[in-house]
Each structure stands twice: as structure tokens, then as C-alpha cells.
Amino acid sequence: MAATPSNPIILYDIPASTELKAWAINIWKTRLLLNLKGLPYRTEWVSYPDIQPTFEKLGIKHTSLKTDGSGRPHYTCPAIIDPTSPEPTKLSDSTPIALYIEETYPNVGPKVFPDASKDAQLEFIDTVVWDIIHPISSLVTAQVPAILDPRGSEYFYRERSALRGKPLETVCLAGSDERKQAWEDLKRGLDAIAKIYDRNVEGKGEYFAGSDITYADIYLAAIFLWARIPSDRDQDLNVDSVWGGIAKLNDGRWEKFMQKFEGLLQVN
Ligand SMILES: N[C@@H](CCC(=O)N[C@@H](CS)C(=O)NCC(=O)O)C(=O)O
Structure with missing residues (x-):
């Protein structure tokens, strides 16, 4: 089963007080892509300090290690949960998310990675x-x-x-x-x-x-x-x-x- 309006993709984003609430570069990439494709999704807003505990609980992987040399994992938005069966797909990191969406929904909306480019x-x-x-x-x-x-x-x-x-x-x-x-x-x-x-x-x-x-x-x-x-x-x-x-x-x-x-x- 693919994402539907009643069972949409969940997009994790960081809230701001600005007009659109969405503001951050990396999440805009995923959001614009979902909007362009017309895929059903809803946003879960997560404050910066809650990203790591929320994602650990959900089983969403970190995207890198902190750059302070501590070796600590760095959990980042965007992340998505796609309710595609049998198991929901949990993914972080904007480029892998974009490639996943293109591959999983080849017939929904325009192609954004045509082979030629x-x-x-x-x-x-x-x-x-x-x-x-x-x-x-x-x-x-x-x-x-x-x-x-x-x-x-x-x-x-x-x-x-x-x-x-x-x-x-x-x-x-x-x-x-x-x-x-x-x-x-x-x-x-x-x-x-x-x-x-x-x-x-x-x-x-x-x-x-x-x-x-x-x-x-x-x-x-x-x-x-x-x-x-x-x-x-x-x-x-x-x-x-x-x-x-x-x-x-x-x-x-x-x-x-x-x-x-x-x-x-x-x-x-
Ligand atoms: N490589 C990641 C980087 C994502 C990233 O750095 N996201 C920022 C928001 S724009 C973040 O969540 N930072 C969390 C933090 O600094 O703790 C991607 O492309 O998705």
C-alpha cells in the first residue's frame, strides 16, 4: 500500500515563528518535492533538542556524526515515514529521501531525476x-x-x-x-x-x-x-x-x- 490522504507520508520538520512555519533549507527540499509530486503528507513538528530522542524512539537513523570530534551521532531533519506496506519506510537525509520518493512513486507527478540529467x-x-x-x-x-x-x-x-x-x-x-x-x-x-x-x-x-x-x-x-x-x-x-x-x-x-x-x- 502506498501513501494515501488518510494514511499519508509523515515529514519531520523544525518549527519557526515565521509566516510559513517551515524555514530550514534541508526540509524545504523534501517539502517542495512532495508538493511538486502531489504526494499526500503531513508534518510533525520537532524542536531541535527533541530531534534525537524522537528519532531514536521511532528508529530513524542519524545522518552523520557531530563535527565536534565527540563521535556522537547527529540526528537531523528532514526525515520521513512512508506507510508503504508491509513495513513503513523510515528514512532521513534529504538526498536519499528524494531518490527514494522518485523510485517508490515513479508514476506520481513529474520525474525529478530524469536519466539524462x-x-x-x-x-x-x-x-x-x-x-x-x-x-x-x-x-x-x-x-x-x-x-x-x-x-x-x-x-x-x-x-x-x-x-x-x-x-x-x-x-x-x-x-x-x-x-x-x-x-x-x-x-x-x-x-x-x-x-x-x-x-x-x-x-x-x-x-x-x-x-x-x-x-x-x-x-x-x-x-x-x-x-x-x-x-x-x-x-x-x-x-x-x-x-x-x-x-x-x-x-x-x-x-x-x-x-x-x-x-x-x-x-x-
Ligand atoms: N545531510 C542532511 C543534513 C540535514 C540537516 O543538517 N538538517 C538540520 C536542519 S536544516 C538539522 O536537523 N539539524 C539538527 C541539529 O543541528 O541538531 C540532509 O541533507 O538532510
Whole structure:
């Protein structure tokens, strides 16, 4: 039995106080994919400190080890439980989830890993996108605690300050060289992505491959949705989020790109 409206896929996500409640890059990838395919799903919201105990209890595997050298497992969202019989499938990690969904539901909605572009897409999401993920992460990270619930906020502040080796609020301060550098890196990364998209003549530069949305486009859209976290650190650019700045770059092509996803932002 596959997922049905009365027995939907469960998607685990981290709640924020922002308009859509969904905000985080990795879960947007899965959510956009489920929305594009039109698969029935519902969201279970889990605060950061509850991810590990919840997933341990459910039998959902960790996706990596913590980067602090402790060897502790790192449990992350997104995760899904698909009620496909005989046993429900429990899966974490956005790329394996995307590949699983494509394979398990080949006749539901559009294909996002057509054979012709699958390898190029996997290469793109393993390499090039990180040139924009790293600077965006630096630019938005100090703003994240403000949009989380109190326990999530405390967890994120503690873990990310330790990772960055300094108090989170001091990362990429308004007007700092660190912030200017992050914006420079981000612009360079976006220019490189624009070039890759321009090479796709069939898609008129609007899609990564062919003339339809594939998973590489979903990944890029998820990054841009994450960049919407409200921020007052770029007032010199006259924007209220990193996304506001990105939307002005490359002749507005990313804003036009995101119009394709306007109908895919539902949070079930
Ligand atoms: N490789 C994983 C990474 C997922 C990830 O890092 N998710 C973040 C939210 S965007 C998370 O759940 N972090 C939990 C934590 O930091 O404890 C994927 O692609 O799904």
C-alpha cells in the first residue's frame, strides 16, 4: 500500500515563528518535492533538542556524526515515514529521501531525476551549491535563534556558537569585513550557478536541465527559501533578508526563478 490522504507520508520538520512555519533549507527540499509530486503528507513538528530522542524512539537513523570530534551521532531533519506496506519506510537525509520518493512513486507527478540529467544533478548538489550555502549560512545564522521556540533557540545558539568558535550574535555583524566577504562569496557562487543554468539552452537558462523543474532546481529554491529568515543586518543594501539581496542580483533572475515555486509552498 502506498501513501494515501488518510494514511499519508509523515515529514519531520523544525518549527519557526515565521509566516510559513517551515524555514530550514534541508526540509524545504523534501517539502517542495512532495508538493511538486502531489504526494499526500503531513508534518510533525520537532524542536531541535527533541530531534534525537524522537528519532531514536521511532528508529530513524542519524545522518552523520557531530563535527565536534565527540563521535556522537547527529540526528537531523528532514526525515520521513512512508506507510508503504508491509513495513513503513523510515528514512532521513534529504538526498536519499528524494531518490527514494522518485523510485517508490515513479508514476506520481513529474520525474525529478530524469536519466539524462541525474548524474549532473547529483554532482551539482554535492559541489557547486555549497559555494552559496556556506556564505548564506554565515549571513543568516545569527538570526535563527530569534525565529525558533525557546528550547530550540537555546539549543541552536549553544551548538552553532560552539561550531563557529564565537558567540553566534557576533557572526557576520552588520558592516563587518566578515559580512562583506560572505556577500562577495555569495555573489561569486551565484554567478557560477547562473553560468551553469545559461548553458541549458533548452530551458532558456531558467532550469538546471531540460525545460522543467528537476531536483537541482528544488535544491536551489530550498536555499533561497532559507535565505528569507528576517534580518536587519543588511540595511545598507536596503533589504530585510539575505533573500532580498539575492533577488536584486544577476538582473533579478532568481526572483523570476522563484516564481516557478509559488504554487509549491504549501505546508501540509
Ligand atoms: N545531510 C542532511 C543534513 C540535514 C540537516 O543538517 N538538517 C538540520 C536542519 S536544516 C538539522 O536537523 N539539524 C539538527 C541539529 O543541528 O541538531 C540532509 O541533507 O538532510
